[in-house]
Each structure stands twice: as structure tokens, then as C-alpha cells.
Amino acid sequence: MKQENNQPISGTDFKNYFQPSSLKEALEIRDKYRSEVKLVAGATDIFVQYNEKLHEVENWLDISRIEDLKKIEKKEKSIFIGPLVTHLEIIKSDLINKHFSALSAAALEVGSPQIRSRGTIGGNICTSSPAGDLLPPLLAYEAKFHLSSRKKSRIVESDEFFTGPKKNILKDSELLTGIEIPISDAEVYSFWKKIGRRKALVISTLTLNLVLEFENDLIKRAGLAVGSAAPVPVRLKKIEEKMLGKKLSQLDYKKIAEEVKNRISPIDDLRGTKEYREDVAADIMVNALEKIEKERVSG
Amino acid sequence: MKISLTVNGQLREVEITPYTRLLDLLREDLGLTGTKEGCGKGECGACTVIMDGELVASCLVPAPQADGSEVLTIEGLGSRDNLHPIQESFVETGAVQCGFCIPGMILASKKLLDENPHPAEEEIRLGLSGNICRCTGYAKIIDAVMMAAEKMDGRESDQDG
Structure with a gap:
């Protein structure tokens, strides 16, 4: 049987691939085409999603040439990361490694060298997969996302951004223009763990990120976030609160782990069952606290 | 649309569509079939090339993003008589x-x-x-x-x- 070929004929009449070099132009195109335009940055996710049906996409907005979105900058009390910064650039950044070591560790476990060289932090955020590996660290470090449309800009908390599997609050006129993470001057310890079926190229079965800031041995701030354990990457604020103002030695690790288990809502899928994910989350939580305890003693 | 890129040291101009992948461009337009398509989803690495000094899966690179780039494929590394x-x-x-x-x-x-x-x-x-x-x-x-x-x-x- 002959298959109908719907692909447009090759030639010079392609007006539907936009590759602006400035954010201003990109926002104008975004504003004009709204949901009719597909955003592409590193393409490592969207080209998989549209594998063999790329021709079905009518309009592409390729933001990969916007140099202003590729920077990592130190501000007075934060680090500003452009959305086009790749996973590889995150791994190589001394600035990120120094202040947000768990974000570096998470980036190092994304995909493979071929994916890390192209996939971007902005792509990871806007794809909004519950299994997005950079998302728990961003939540735990209390990142803020800068969003802009042609007319307005706004800054939102990372834990208000994700609304469901592959869903977020980004409007169809907006682009993510930056990720800002506050720098702490306290004594910071971070833990990151990814559980998957193999080491490379695996979608996480579960990820957990714990950040603890200490002042005179007391926990001054806690950031705890879990990935692949709910419809969105989740920050477990209730558990964070219970750790505040205490010494590590005053915490009952087992009890906290049990609470993590109770506060996540994973599903059964081909990467693991609900029960498995709950048990693993509890186990890694204990590991996280033990590891930070050890680091502080030796440190 | 037309793009130009340097492949194995030679400047090439290629007519592409917005949905041409770098992999298709290399294999079909330039005849460089040493680059293979395995999964087409960036998971197997058979389509790996070096683009602007970085390792990439050419099945996940939109050809328009390769405009102006420098690409090394296996054909550019060595020859039958002079292996790398x-x-x-x-x-x-x-x-x-x-x-x-x-x-x-x-x-x-x-x-x-x-x-x-x-x-x-x-x-x-x-x-x-x-x-x-x-x-x-x-x-x-x-x-x-x-x-x-x-x-x-x-x-x-x-x-x-």
C-alpha cells in the first residue's frame, strides 16, 4: 500500500523555521505564533518526542543562537544561569561546582556525553518531566526562574513552576530567560543520588537531593527534593521544617525517612513499582543524612 | 533553506528542510554513510560525530543548528591506507x-x-x-x-x- 507523503517539498520556501539571534526577536515570534510554534534549544528531547514525525511540526522557534541566554554569571548574592547553558557547561563550571555541587553531580548523570553536550538546563526545566534530573537540585537550592513575554517579565519560585507531568506555568507567550540561585554564606552540605537501571542513558527511577546549611552546628536551612516520585518533582517542605534549628545528632534518621516515604506519591511503571520507589526513597534519605554527618566530622 | 558547514575539513553547502537532521544531511546529502543510524533517539551512539569539538548524537541535531559548524565524521579521521x-x-x-x-x-x-x-x-x-x-x-x-x-x-x- 502506498503511503501518503505529507512532507513539504524541499526548496527555499521555508518560512517556518525561526532562528533569531536576539531575545527580543524570539519573544516577538513567540508572541505571534503562541502555541503554534514549537520551541527548540538543544533538541535532545523534542527530537525524540517527534522522532519520525518531525515534518508534522509547522513552526519551529530555535533559540539556540541567542548568545545572551548562554551565560553563567555571578551576581552579588546569587548565580545567574542562562537557560541555554548545557549540562556539560554546568559540569565544567567552577562557579556552579563550588556553590551548588549537587547540581553539578546531577548534570553529570544526565544521559550520556552526547546528550550532555547539547541538552540545556532550560530544556530540562521547560520539558518539566517528573524525572528531570536537574529539577530536584533546583528546588532544593531554592532557584528562581525568570520568565519573559514581549510585554512583561516575572520571577517565580522553582517549586511553583511545575504543575503536572510535562506541565508548567509558562504561558504560550513566554520564554524562560534565566535561572537564579541564591548563594549561601553558611556552611553548606549537599547530597545527590540518582537511582536507575543502568549508569548511562537512563530515565531516573528515583532521585533525591538534600541540602543542609549549618550555623553553629544547628540546621539553619534545609532543602529536600525528590524526582520521579510524584507527578512533578517535589520539594518536601514539611520535612525540611522539622529539621530546622536542630543538630544532626538530634534527628531520628529512620523517622525522617519514613516521613519521606509517606509524603511522596510515586506510580508503578516500567522503571520501578510504587513500593520499590517508596522503600528506596526512605533508604536514600538515611544515606543522605549519614553522608552529610560523615562529611561534617571529617570536614 | 541552504546552510554551509565544514565537514572533515571541507566547506560544504547543503539544501535542507527544517526537519532534516544532521545525520540525514551527512548520510544522504553528502554520502558519508560511515555515520550510522541505530535508534534515532540518541540512545545508542551509532550516529555520533564531533561537532565544534563536542561529541553529539547527529540524529538529535537539527540541520539548521549545524549551519556554520565544523563536523568530523569517521571518514575524516583516517583512510584505508592511513589509519588513525x-x-x-x-x-x-x-x-x-x-x-x-x-x-x-x-x-x-x-x-x-x-x-x-x-x-x-x-x-x-x-x-x-x-x-x-x-x-x-x-x-x-x-x-x-x-x-x-x-x-x-x-x-x-x-x-x-
Whole structure:
């Protein structure tokens, strides 16, 4: 049987691939085409999603040439990361490694060298997969996302951004223009763990990120976030609160782990069952606290 | 739309569509069929090439993003009569069985050795972690990369001396 070929004929009449070099132009195109335009940055996710049906996409907005979105900058009390910064650039950044070591560790476990060289932090955020590996660290470090449309800009908390599997609050006129993470001057310890079926190229079965800031041995701030354990990457604020103002030695690790288990809502899928994910989350939580305890003693 | 890019040292101009992948451009427009398509989803590494110095899965690179870039494919690394030391090492250690993954494996090895001329086994495994081989069990591929590291070391010091 002959298959109908719907692909447009090759030639010079392609007006539907936009590759602006400035954010201003990109926002104008975004504003004009709204949901009719597909955003592409590193393409490592969207080209998989549209594998063999790329021709079905009518309009592409390729933001990969916007140099202003590729920077990592130190501000007075934060680090500003452009959305086009790749996973590889995150791994190589001394600035990120120094202040947000768990974000570096998470980036190092994304995909493979071929994916890390192209996939971007902005792509990871806007794809909004519950299994997005950079998302728990961003939540735990209390990142803020800068969003802009042609007319307005706004800054939102990372834990208000994700609304469901592959869903977020980004409007169809907006682009993510930056990720800002506050720098702490306290004594910071971070833990990151990814559980998957193999080491490379695996979608996480579960990820957990714990950040603890200490002042005179007391926990001054806690950031705890879990990935692949709910419809969105989740920050477990209730558990964070219970750790505040205490010494590590005053915490009952087992009890906290049990609470993590109770506060996540994973599903059964081909990467693991609900029960498995709950048990693993509890186990890694204990590991996280033990590891930070050890680091502080030796440190 | 027309783009121009440097492939294996030569400037090429190619007519593309917005949904042409770098992989299609290399194989179909330029006839460089040493770059293979395995999964088409960035998971197997058979389509690996080096673009602007970075290892990429060419099945996930929109051709318009390759405009102005510099690409190295397996055809640009060595020739039948003048193999690259990495290629020699793959032959000598018997690291090739069906061969489908090998162009990607060799380019991933090149990228690794360019950055880290004396990798430990664990570093080799990490460098090649985006490339899947279904024949060899990887042991001989790792031997090949180690042998290549030695050969390249020797040749570099020859040049220096």
C-alpha cells in the first residue's frame, strides 16, 4: 500500500523555521505564533518526542543562537544561569561546582556525553518531566526562574513552576530567560543520588537531593527534593521544617525517612513499582543524612 | 533553506528542510554513510560525530543548528591506507565484530583521548557510556582505547622530539 507523503517539498520556501539571534526577536515570534510554534534549544528531547514525525511540526522557534541566554554569571548574592547553558557547561563550571555541587553531580548523570553536550538546563526545566534530573537540585537550592513575554517579565519560585507531568506555568507567550540561585554564606552540605537501571542513558527511577546549611552546628536551612516520585518533582517542605534549628545528632534518621516515604506519591511503571520507589526513597534519605554527618566530622 | 558547514575539513553547502537532521544531511546529502543510524533517539551512539569539538548524537541535531559548524565524521579521521592510531588499535585488539557501532565508538574514543590522553578504565567507560555495542561485551573496545592512548603518546613525543 502506498503511503501518503505529507512532507513539504524541499526548496527555499521555508518560512517556518525561526532562528533569531536576539531575545527580543524570539519573544516577538513567540508572541505571534503562541502555541503554534514549537520551541527548540538543544533538541535532545523534542527530537525524540517527534522522532519520525518531525515534518508534522509547522513552526519551529530555535533559540539556540541567542548568545545572551548562554551565560553563567555571578551576581552579588546569587548565580545567574542562562537557560541555554548545557549540562556539560554546568559540569565544567567552577562557579556552579563550588556553590551548588549537587547540581553539578546531577548534570553529570544526565544521559550520556552526547546528550550532555547539547541538552540545556532550560530544556530540562521547560520539558518539566517528573524525572528531570536537574529539577530536584533546583528546588532544593531554592532557584528562581525568570520568565519573559514581549510585554512583561516575572520571577517565580522553582517549586511553583511545575504543575503536572510535562506541565508548567509558562504561558504560550513566554520564554524562560534565566535561572537564579541564591548563594549561601553558611556552611553548606549537599547530597545527590540518582537511582536507575543502568549508569548511562537512563530515565531516573528515583532521585533525591538534600541540602543542609549549618550555623553553629544547628540546621539553619534545609532543602529536600525528590524526582520521579510524584507527578512533578517535589520539594518536601514539611520535612525540611522539622529539621530546622536542630543538630544532626538530634534527628531520628529512620523517622525522617519514613516521613519521606509517606509524603511522596510515586506510580508503578516500567522503571520501578510504587513500593520499590517508596522503600528506596526512605533508604536514600538515611544515606543522605549519614553522608552529610560523615562529611561534617571529617570536614 | 541552504546552510554551509565544514565537514572533515571541507566547506560544504547543503539544501535542507527544517526537519532534516544532521545525520540525514551527512548520510544522504553528502554520502558519508560511515555515520550510522541505530535508534534515532540518541540512545545508542551509532550516529555520533564531533561537532565544534563536542561529541553529539547527529540524529538529535537539527540541520539548521549545524549551519556554520565544523563536523568530523569517521571518514575524516583516517583512510584505508592511513589509519588513525585509534582505528589501528581497534583492528589490532579485535575490538570490532559486526562493526555497526564502531564509527561512533572511535569518535567517542577520539574525543576522550583529546581531553584525557591517559584515561583510566573507569574514565574510558564513562567516555564511551553513550555508545552501545551488542557484539563485543566492551572488554576489547576498552583494550583498544588503552592501546590507542599508548600509541598516540608515542607519536606525539616523536613529533616533539
